[in-house]
Amino acid sequence: xxxxxxxxxxxxxxxxxxxxxxxxxxxxxxxxxxxxxxxxxxxxxxxxxxxxxxxxxxxxxxxxxxxxxxxxxxxxxxxxxxxxxxxxxxxxxxxxxxxxxxxxxxxxxxxxxxxxxxxxxxxxxxxxxxxxxxxxxxxxxxxxxxxxxxxxxxxxxxxxxxxxxxxxxxxxxxxxxxxxxxxxxxxxxxxxxxxxxxxxxx
Amino acid sequence: xxxxxxxxxxxxxxxxxxxxxxxxxxxxxxxxxxxxxxxxxxxxxxxxxxxxxxxxxxxxxxxxxxxxxxxxxxxxxxxxxxxxxxxxxxxxxxxxxxxxxxxxxxxxxxxxxxxxxxxxxxxxxxxxxxxxxxxxxxxxxxxxxxxxxxxxxxxxxxxxxxxxxxxxxxxxxxxxxxxx
Numbered sequence: 001x002x003x004x005x006x007x008x009x010x011x012x013x014x015x016x017x018x019x020x021x022x023x024x025x026x027x028x029x030x031x032x033x034x035x036x037x038x039x040x041x042x043x044x045x046x047x048x049x050x051x052x053x054x055x056x057x058x059x060x061x062x063x064x065x066x067x068x069x070x071x072x073x074x075x076x077x078x079x080x081x082x083x084x085x086x087x088x089x090x091x092x093x094x095x096x097x098x099x100x101x102x103x104x105x106x107x108x109x110x111x112x113x114x115x116x117x118x119x120x121x122x123x124x125x126x127x128x129x130x131x132x133x134x135x136x137x138x139x140x141x142x143x144x145x146x147x148x149x150x151x152x153x154x155x156x157x158x159x160x161x162x163x164x165x166x167x168x169x170x171x172x173x174x175x176x177x178x179x180x181x182x183x184x185x186x187x188x189x190x191x192x193x194x195x196x197x198x199x200x201x202x
Numbered sequence: 203x204x205x206x207x208x209x210x211x212x213x214x215x216x217x218x219x220x221x222x223x224x225x226x227x228x229x230x231x232x233x234x235x236x237x238x239x240x241x242x243x244x245x246x247x248x249x250x251x252x253x254x255x256x257x258x259x260x261x262x263x264x265x266x267x268x269x270x271x272x273x274x275x276x277x278x279x280x281x282x283x284x285x286x287x288x289x290x291x292x293x294x295x296x297x298x299x300x301x302x303x304x305x306x307x308x309x310x311x312x313x314x315x316x317x318x319x320x321x322x323x324x325x326x327x328x329x330x331x332x333x334x335x336x337x338x339x340x341x342x343x344x345x346x347x348x349x350x351x352x353x354x355x356x357x358x359x360x361x362x363x364x365x366x367x368x369x370x371x372x373x374x375x376x377x378x379x380x381x382x
Contacts, residue, residue: 028307040326040342043281076277135276145261170298175340177279188262
């Protein structure tokens with residue numbers, strides 16, 4: 001009974017303070033997966049953006065949409081891991097339905113230093129119709145890097161120009177992923193941490 | 203980059219680059235390729251054929267050897283069973299991890315053929331410096347990752363599979379200045 005009371009007390013104190021429960025940011029797995037359970041064989045995309053401070057998945061979706069104009073929400077479901085668990089994305093945003101920027105998001109454990117966090121896998125993809133009609137394929141290479149790098153940098157550019165701060169962390173998750181057009185795309189290994197504010201946008 | 207004839211051409215070009223006789227861009231030798239020796243696992247490793255040779259020189263700088271195939275779909279890429287990436291050690295090295303909070307399970311420190319190495323992601327990523335290069339092996343299992351490491355050879359023939367690897371020349375093997 002005493003233990004139950006202590007648990008209630010701690011939980012209540014956390015809720016009243018409005019701060020995240022004590023946990024830590026878990027980036028042990030830096031890829032999305034086709035489904036759960038996650039494994040090395042069903043990796044799909046590198047995770048390349050982390051929203052922090054007020055980075056709940058709903059705020060991340062709202063602020064990405066507001067600052068980039070990416071309002072489309074079409075795309076397949078992928079899964080993220082967190083503290084040994086595995087779950088489907090919470091939301092996604094895209095700049096259209098053809099060739100487009102696209103980001104998938106999932107809220108994660110809060111962290112004592114980073115605050116609320118959401119992890120994101122962002123990319124630019126082409127709608128491939130010729131010569132093999134296959135659908136969306138992430139860009140392999142370009143002056144601005146792969147499609148993964150281009151979308152990460154676009155998010156940083158748009159959000160920092162709106163006043164959000166960001167910094168980069170070396171993650172090294174550069175594994176190449178074959179795309180449906182036969183090309184391979186890989187992240188350059190840098191993750192962008194972007195700070196979000198409390199107020200969601202309309 | 204995935205057509206067989208193109209792959210053969212790239213392999214040939216990468217090989218020539220090691221001895222300084224390939225030209226890139228405006229006829230100038232590719233300084234990047236000349237600056238870091240390439241390693242791969244030959245035509246086949248752990249039952250997987252070499253299916254693609256890639257080269258990036260934009261926000262990332264590496265050559266990649268992809269082993270084995272997978273089936274990608276609409277909106278969903280796929281992870282090949284094995285891949286070896288070779289980066290210039292001045293651009294990617296173990297020192298990059300020194301200032302990074304692990305935010306997950308810490309990397310496992312091991313020795314691979316006489317050089318210090320780090321294992322990440324439950325053993326599905328292995329990184330080590332050798333000479334002026336950094337080798338990064340990705341595979342679907344820890345055991346396969348280690349078999350790939352054992353099979354690595356220098357493309358120019360100076361290092362055979364299983365033999366000791368050249369010691370890192372970037373600095374003390376971990377940390378140190380990064381200057382490309």
